[in-house]
Amino acid sequence: MRELKIFNTLTRNKEVFTPLTEGYVGMYVCGPTVYSNAHLGNVRTFLTFDVLFRFLRSIGYKVRYVRNITDVGHLVGDGDEGEDKIGKMAKLEQIEPMEVVQRYTNDFHDVLRQFNFLSPSVEPTATGHLIEQIEAVKDLIEKGLAYESNGSVYFDINKYNEQGGNYGKLSGRILEDLLNETRELDGQSEKRNPLDFAIWKNASPEHIMQWPSPWGMGFPGWHLECSCMSAKYLGDQFDIHGGGMDLKFPHHECEIAQGTSLNGVSPVRYWMHTNMLTVNGQKMSKSLGNSFLPAQLFTGDHDLLDQAYSPMTVRFFMLQSQYRSTLDFSNDALKGSQKAFRRLLNGLRIVKTLSYVSSEEPTDEKKKKNVEEAIEGFYEALGDDLNTAVGIAHLFTMLKYINMMYMNQLNPSALGENTFNELKEKYIHFFEDILGLKEEQNESDASVLNGMLELYKEYKSNRQFDKVDQIRAYFKDNNMVVKDLKHRIDWAWEE
């Protein structure tokens, strides 16, 4: 099996990935809170783990990929006293909370489908795991690591640290510093320590979403669901946990504290955090009002956008950077990606038509080696903390040879049969299966296109250039171009 190195937030080092069980990987990614539309920043995180999922499978792992849907417990605003995000939206729109959940879950799934994401193996919801969460709260109270206060239950951070815990180890924070900096927040009076976080919240009568519990009517704290669901589907300890950098503290820190307390083992072996998407250098976020909805991008309907960009263009754009770097969103960058993506896409069409023909031409060892190194280089790049940017650079090297053969500038036999077949097979595999890119326009009826090209040939041999130009114009109107090559006439998507 090929090597995969992962930058582990816990150790701040790139480490060689070794799974708990040979050949199998358990991966958990914090999914969205479904109280509004998914925006592009969300997409970047899920894209990273989609590619990781694909890559792990490609190199031979069986992967169980769990990505949750948060449909309760995530509060609005500061601290632990805000309104439930979903409950708030339900009131605003005068619908049932579960209607809010359904609407935005559907939206989330639609968006992911447009970006060609694979479905996770399990997609659990917080409301579907209330019993597990209540049991976990009981367990934590029994262990003396949580206490009840006014119908709410809080996790006791000081106790946790006294018993050998290390709250802050993931985000590199020191408990004392945190204590000194904590602002005065509402609801703090219920807590023994301002850093303690709610694992069960007492619901006020007007709170829409509430369930019975040993502590009265209430609802689970946000951090708890991930601990319960990851343990349930992946075990007390599992391989990879991912999410956006902004979840590192406090969400993931709390998950570690809960998981360690509940199961006696630190829950996650490799923590991965994706960096933020920025717009003009600032984090894209809903609260700053600079976030794009995918739909706006696809239609170009946004003040900051010059034109529409297709889902695959955006997917490719994001893959051109490494997930731990911030990525800045701009029209110029997107346009560059659009063109680059179409070139690779045309290469995909071409490579599928190429087949090996033996000839007298001797092998060109230099070119052969160049192709082999590009293929190997792609695997190495992805295996190096998922460096898709470098992987794509190798894909362009492969594209060059594909184009050369297509243009009759290079004979396939110069590469040798094995290398030729590898080039063909891997280009398709990298493009479609690992990077998850695909053709997105419906090809017009091939026979019509071919008929047009036959006419083109005829007009051209009769030197009726006005007719020839008309056919070119027709193709151009449909975002295509006629490729008038020495040895054949073909079409391609306009770049």
Place this chain on the structure above:
RNA sequence: GGUCUCGUGGCCGAGUGGCUAGGCAGUGGUCUGCAAAACCAUGUACAGCGGUUCGAAUCCGCUCGAGACCUCCA
């Protein structure tokens, strides 16, 4: 205020002590009825100032600039 990250050629974006990343745009060429495409060629890049080193964009220090987290956010 605390913790941390980043500053790469016109644009985007990898890399990280000595070896051409890559893409887009530009320029020249091959090809072409003309184009397009493709291929070939082409760029004195690493914020500034010091230091360590045979050698630094890469390590260290300082300065300037940008950003993230510390409070809901992927």
